[in-house]
Amino acid sequence: MPTCAVAFDIDHTLAIDNKIERIALLRLLCRIDREGGTLLGTLDEETTAIDALLERQRAGACEIDEAVQRFVYDRGITDAGAYVADFRAIVLSLVDHIVVPLPGVPRMLRELRAAGIVTAVLSNGWSPLQQRKATRAGFDGPVLASADIGASKPDARAFAALVERLGVRGDCTWYVGDDPIADVAGARAAGLRAAWFNAEGQRYPDGVTPPDAEVKDVDGVLRLASLIEVR
Ligand SMILES: [Mg+2]
Known part of the structure; x- marks a missing residue:
């Protein structure tokens, strides 16, 4: 595993x-x-x-x-x-x-791959659009679209489908996203580690489940990946 x-x-x-x-x-x-x-x-x-x-x-x-x-x-x-x-x-x-990749994203994905870290995308949207967007960003792994799963983030069923596809325990998985509710609160409620991707320097909203980590760029994601421990 x-x-x-x-x-x-x-x-x-x-x-x-x-x-x-x-x-x-x-x-x-x-x-x-x-x-x-x-x-x-x-x-x-x-x-x-x-x-x-x-x-x-x-x-x-x-x-x-x-x-x-x-x-x-x-x-x-x-x-x-x-x-x-x-x-x-x-x-x-x-x-x-x-569709334009965010700065450094293709490099980050290559580095994660080179490090042997399992990756996937979970996105609210339809197929094959979300797959094409991911490809455009330089991602060549599995892409799970909510329309195919039958549940949208923050629904726990969407994250359960992700965990099943990854084949990795949720507590050994970082989910990285920019939306405090759909991504961060959804991932945490489903037992994953949630990283808030905050490239635009936003203030995290009050009253929403906080992230386990906040990252502002792709190097922040790479640092997260190096910190994953197997319990
Ligand atoms: Mg988003």
Whole structure:
């Protein structure tokens, strides 16, 4: 059995996606307009509506396909199937152009690999988008997406799926992420060690389970990995 592991969130931990799904929905608006649908407002208003829809979807209100269907129905198009496929294709075509790894991430991943540390990604999102983002960040290990697991962080079932995939005890595993609730509190509640990735110098929110460690860059993650002890 491997002795230790480091697992990661993707967005704002390994890479920035620059609102790739918002861009794809804005591209769908052009098709909706062309095919007889009704836009709901100005471009600013549409962007605000898109952000609200995606925020609800990421919080677990629905799957991404359902969110896209709703987006299309709300603008007067009843046959949404082709739009859903179009949305997925647009997003995936944009990954290599828009998703940017955080500084030093590919090097950090190479160093973890060279040290024989088991790694994985657990991310709220859909396949294959999260896999493509991880690849773009230089990660070539297993990627678990919430849509495939059937549970989103901070749900303990998501972390249980991660621990099972890693094959490493939770207390020998660091989970690194930027979201205090989904990543830090979720990982700790599931028995993992939680590292808060705080590249932007934020203040940790009051009343949320604190992390076991705070790191501000990839070298901080590498230091964490060297500290894992086998109990
Ligand atoms: Mg994140």
